[in-house]
Amino acid sequence: MSKEKLWTKNFTIVSLINFLVVLVYFLLIVTIGGYAVEQFHASTSVAGLVSSIFIIGSLVGRLLTGRMIEGTGSKKTLVIGLILVILASGFYFVTLNLPLLLMNRLFHGVAVGVASTATGTIIAQSVPKSRRGEGIGFFSLSAVLATAIGPFVGMLFTRYTDFQMIFMFNLLLAAICLAISFAVKPPVISIPKKESKQAEKGFKLSNYLEYKAVPISFVALVVGFGYSGVLSFLSFYAKEIHLVDAAGFFFLVYSIMLLLSRPFSGRLMDAKGANIVIYPSLIVFAIGMVLFSQSYIGVILLVSAALIGLGYGNFVSVAQTIAIQVSPTHRFGLATSTFYILYDLGLGAGPYLLGYLIPITGYRGLFLYMAGVILAALVLYYFLHGRIEKELRGNRAGALQEN
Incomplete structure (x- = not known):
């Protein structure tokens, strides 16, 4: 009996999207604090907040995404998340003061929370049941590689170029993610009528x-x-x-x-x-x-x-x-x-x-x-x-x- 196929077009594209989204996240983690200090003369503690407030946004994004996926589907949720990532990446060019930068970091966290939860869901829906552990293991490597490469790329940018180039690079990667996301075709998952009706009844x-x-x-x-x-x-x-x-x-x-x-x-x-x-x-x-x-x-x-x-x-x-x-x-x-x-x-x-x-x-x-x-x-x-x-x-x- 041959193994069910794991490396499908869906699996490869979604893993690549996850890699790029997480890479941008970790690239900014190691650079955005320095940007806050250099551009807005932020204190060390405020620079730390600029970096870490992203996580709060990510938690909010994840909390909303599970319900969103049930209502609109995993692909539409992914596209929405990536559009939000593009908007957040673009907003870095117009953050003229610290409060705006903090707001955009929070918004960027929400966007990444939505997009990354959608990618994880599509993978879970797509991999064969008999190879789910192996499939999710390979998929999670995309994030692992990003956590290693992102900070390395970020340090190279800060050494050889300026923050505007960092923001341009991030915007380009976000646009690539959105472009290739339209080729993703997750399986259709039906929701039992009983649970669908229950979900409509308030909070x-x-x-x-x-x-x-x-x-x-x-x-x-x-x-x-x-x-x-x-x-x-x-x-x-x-x-x-x-x-x-x-x-x-x-x-x-x-x-x-x-x-x-x-x-x-x-x-x-x-x-x-x-x-x-x-x-x-x-x-x-x-x-x-x-x-x-x-x-x-x-x-x-x-x-x-x-x-x-x-x-x-x-x-x-x-x-x-x-x-x-x-x-x-x-x-x-x-x-x-x-x-x-x-x-x-x-x-x-x-x-x-x-x-x-x-x-x-x-x-x-x-x-x-x-x-x-x-x-x-x-x-x-x-x-x-x-x-x-x-x-x-x-x-x-x-x-x-x-x-």
């Missing part, structure tokens, strides 16, 4: 969140919280421990390990279930965090990067797959937005809350405590999903045979 939280996806999404929130300190405080930690040069390769090693392992972890999940990937991933992530907290030489720091990439990176893609698998097909959009809302909340709130602990614990102590948080997430996973994974997997296998 209901279930119209914005998929309850079945909440348990695994909550685990992702805790794991994302544990990782957020690495993302936000690596440069400060590296200066303190005198490993700035090695830290420059941290995310490169992280990305390489993900590129090498993600295809295998997706196939393993499809063949053996989520538990065989999730439990080892969280254990490896915790070990990587312990090494990270105790890094005294560059080699140890980079080994910790490899372990964190192997553990944390594979957990995220498998957890997203679980959120989709436990949800009805017609609510994949809500499942995707639910997962990212909680996951982004952990990543976004983490640096703010952990910042209060650093004066007490120091960076080493903080990252060591985060290893404990990750192990706590492992226990949480068992109670919220792991113990019933075998039963759910049996039900999915039965459904596949019937089809």
